[in-house]
Amino acid sequence: NFMLTQPHSVSESPGKTVTISCTRSSGSIASNYVQWYQQRPGSSPTTVIYEDNQRPSGVPDRFSGSIDNSSNSASLTISGLKTEDEADYYCQSYDYRNRVFGGGTQLTVL
């Protein structure tokens, strides 16, 4: 079974750009799609990126996803940060029989 490792927390100022990484411990990051979820306090998670780099309808184009084979990691980039982006973000991927979530990253917009 593999693990997805995320930084515990990141912080940035409004209007700036932040990138959250998600590193896969074994197996190629490119072999299976990566999803990213946003979870605000007291709410259920919602998808902000699916299939590595696709945005669901209603998610602003300030959110983007990418894959880096060299570091075996995925990244979520949020540009033009707003205070409403402050939340926990989780990456998620899978292999043949398992689904795995990263440990989550707390984003503070200050």
Next chain:
Amino acid sequence: QLQLQESGPGLVKPSETLSLTCTVSGGSISSSSYYWGWIRQPPGKGLEWIGSIYYSGSTYYNPSLKSRVTKSVDTSKNQFSLKLSSVTAADTAVYYCARELRTHNFDYWGQGTLVTVSS
């Protein structure tokens, strides 16, 4: 609009079995396009996938929980269920049910239900 709603006891005693049901409305659980999953989140911690079930009954479980988990689907009621046996305080969490696409994105989630394991 698809909706999922978890239901079940909010308090379970240690060593007993936790049982939860997810009722799906606004769509059919029998569609071959989806899996139906359970995810949990201990207080103040991250998300943990418990398992997923296909409408045909095929099941996929987190290896760390596999020996204690049973999932089932009732297409006549448009529901799927989770049973977790021999619970301990470590199983205290908010339990979510969710729809899972064939690409393994969980695109619709229930509101979650807090289950506390305590005597």
